[in-house]
Amino acid sequence: MNAIVSWIMAPLQFVFFQRALFEVVLMGLTCGLIGTYIVLRGMAFLGDAISHAIFPGVVIAFLWHLNFFVGALAFGLLTAGTIGVVSRNRQVSEDTAIGVLFAGMFALGIVLISSIRGYTADLASFLFGEILGVSPEDVQASLLIGLLVLGALILFHKELVLVAFDREMAEAMGLPVWLVNLGLLILIAMTIVVSLRAVGNILVVAMLVTPAAAARLWTDRLRVMMGLGATFGAGAGIVGLWISYHTDLAAGGTIVLVATAWFGLSLLVAPRHGWIVRRAARRNSDA
Amino acid sequence: MTLAAAAPAPLGAPPAPAVRMAAVTVGYDARPILDGANLTLGWGQLVGVIGPNGAGKSTLLKTLLGTLPPRQGTVAIGGWPARTRGARNTIGYVPQREVVNWDFPVTVADVVMMGRTTRLGPLRFPGAADRQAVAAALAEVGMTAFAERQISQLSGGQQQRVFLARALAQGGRLLLLDEPLNGVDATTQDEIGALLRRHCAQGGTVLLATHDLELAAAWCTLIVLVNHAIVACGPPEAVLQPEILRATYGGHVLVMAPADLAGTPTMIPDDHGHPGGRPPPGTATGALRGSR
Numbered sequence: 001m002n003a004i005v006s007w008i009m010a011p012l013q014f015v016f017f018q019r020a021l022f023e024v025v026l027m028g029l030t031c032g033l034i035g036t037y038i039v040l041r042g043m044a045f046l047g048d049a050i051s052h053a054i055f056p057g058v059v060i061a062f063l064w065h066l067n068f069f070v071g072a073l074a075f076g077l078l079t080a081g082t083i084g085v086v087s088r089n090r091q092v093s094e095d096t097a098i099g100v101l102f103a104g105m106f107a108l109g110i111v112l113i114s115s116i117r118g119y120t121a122d123l124a125s126f127l128f129g130e131i132l133g134v135s136p137e138d139v140q141a142s143l144l145i146g147l148l149v150l151g152a153l154i155l156f157h158k159e160l161v162l163v164a165f166d167r168e169m170a171e172a173m174g175l176p177v178w179l180v181n182l183g184l185l186i187l188i189a190m191t192i193v194v195s196l197r198a199v200g201n202i203l204v205v206a207m208l209v210t211p212a213a214a215a216r217l218w219t220d221r222l223r224v225m226m227g228l229g230a231t232f233g234a235g236a237g238i239v240g241l242w243i244s245y246h247t248d249l250a251a252g253g254t255i256v257l258v259a260t261a262w263f264g265l266s267l268l269v270a271p272r273h274g275w276i277v278r279r280a281a282r283r284n285s286d287a
Numbered sequence: 288m289t290l291a292a293a294a295p296a297p298l299g300a301p302p303a304p305a306v307r308m309a310a311v312t313v314g315y316d317a318r319p320i321l322d323g324a325n326l327t328l329g330w331g332q333l334v335g336v337i338g339p340n341g342a343g344k345s346t347l348l349k350t351l352l353g354t355l356p357p358r359q360g361t362v363a364i365g366g367w368p369a370r371t372r373g374a375r376n377t378i379g380y381v382p383q384r385e386v387v388n389w390d391f392p393v394t395v396a397d398v399v400m401m402g403r404t405t406r407l408g409p410l411r412f413p414g415a416a417d418r419q420a421v422a423a424a425l426a427e428v429g430m431t432a433f434a435e436r437q438i439s440q441l442s443g444g445q446q447q448r449v450f451l452a453r454a455l456a457q458g459g460r461l462l463l464l465d466e467p468l469n470g471v472d473a474t475t476q477d478e479i480g481a482l483l484r485r486h487c488a489q490g491g492t493v494l495l496a497t498h499d500l501e502l503a504a505a506w507c508t509l510i511v512l513v514n515h516a517i518v519a520c521g522p523p524e525a526v527l528q529p530e531i532l533r534a535t536y537g538g539h540v541l542v543m544a545p546a547d548l549a550g551t552p553t554m555i556p557d558d559h560g561h562p563g564g565r566p567p568p569g570t571a572t573g574a575l576r577g578s579r
Contacts, residue, residue, distance in 0.1 A: 165393065166386065
């Protein structure tokens with residue numbers, strides 16, 4: 001019993017760990033909330049694309065000694081806006097446009113960072129996050145962006161839900177659907193920026209999708225799904241952070257693996273949508 | 288235009304025709320989907336919009352809704368130019384059921400509440416009046432007991448009634464329905480029919496796009512025949528005539544003649560005297576030739 005308590009308490013004495021904890025909780029909450037829309041609207045590829053396209057912004061901020069969030073946010077908004085405009089005027093398919101854009105932007109980031117001598121260490125920290133190195137400014141910026149995302153999700157809840165559920169009805173009712181979609185892209189970009197310190201550019205998509213996808217298995221209510229998604233995201237962040245501290249494994253990867261494991265478990269045991277319950281229901285209906 | 292003026296007029300005191308389309312052309316230059324359409328519909332009418340697939344039934348509805356702006360001509364809804372707030376608040380819309388993902392994690396009441404979205408406006412949350420409107424709409428379609436049910440658990444007919452309740456919650460006097468009877472059981476059909484007639488009796492107007500000629504003839508007070516233009520508009524017995532139907536469907540149609548609705552189906556002969564027109568390519572004739 002004492003061993004468990006000290007296992008939990010030991011890292012909490014370090015300020016860097018407290019900051020990391022705060023940061024992963026912020027990330028988990030925001031990702032779980034916005035992830036609900038990503039899962040319900042099938043936007044996983046888009047989320048992945050935006051996170052890759054933000055990469056050069058991170059690198060430029062590093063090269064020019066700017067604040068990390070400035071570069072990331074600028075490129076996040078730029079990407080969200082570009083995708084929003086491209087998907088409105090369909091010269092090429094949206095899928096193709098996003099594919100071209102995100103790979104090109106990611107390559108730009110790689111080329112830029114290769115201009116630094118001995119760049120591999122920096123590259124790794126950008127791509128896979130460096131949660132134990134977050135500064136107080138990082139945490140403040142994350143908190144601010146997270147609150148903005150949360151506020152927008154509450155204020156525009158009914159518009160976001162209507163466009164997600166029934167785009168045709170939204171258009172018929174005179175809602176500016178493209179503006180709602182652009183707003184959602186911007187919120188996704190902001191969420192990704194909050195998550196970069198914790199899990200990095202490559203693994204963000206897991207946090208955007210996995211907790212919300214697990215939440216969908218546990219409920220048929222949208223608000224509950226958002227709440228559970230946020231809880232699962234924060235929970236995976238906390239558990240992953242502790243495991244990573246004690247095992248000395250990469251924090252970002254560990255956090256994502258915890259989320260993935262939780263999704264797998266949900267797939268098995270969740271009520272109604274879980275494999276076990278479905279199987280039992282099928283057996284009952286056969287009998 | 289003040290906001291007060293944009294509120295719906297009380298039932299029974301219609302200020303202007305439900306629908307007025309003047310010389311409306313929709314679509315691209317070379318092949319307009321609707322060409323020079325003129326249509327005026329009063330209040331209290333149950334209107335069936337019929338025509339072959341791709342002839343512009345949905346386009347007509349979308350033009351009235353304002354989602355497809357016409358290239359030429361003017362559209363007014365209850366006296367309001369289309370695409371204005373006044374026009375949108377006059378309309379309740381029931382899209383085809385297939386356009387939405389019924390696995391979406393929302394309840395029946397949530398979906399009906401979506402009908403209040405634009406009435407509420409941005410940054411406003413539903414209040415008591417909205418919840419009342421939702422409850423009334425659910426009661427009207429007989430779905431009160433299902434209010435807290437998740438929508439994937441509904442049958443096709445129940446889903447359609449939820450969509451209808453959402454259109455009622457919009458508060459529009461002009462209901463636009465796109466193929467509302469697809470995949471709906473006979474009981475629900477009858478209930479929807481009764482509900483629509485009630486809406487018309489209270490001074491509303493219903494526009495119903497359907498491919499079911501028989502049902503349109505039985506239900507509707509007016510029929511609009513569409514084939515890239517308004518071919519005809521009038522009471523069923525006046526417009527469901529062989530020559531008008533041939534002009535609409537090009538000879539490929541099986542109808543119950545309105546004179547003997549209860550009787551046997553009659554085939555309208557096409558120009559070659561074959562009943563029901565030439566068989567479409569690849570049917571019986573071709574198959575027989577192939578087996579020889």
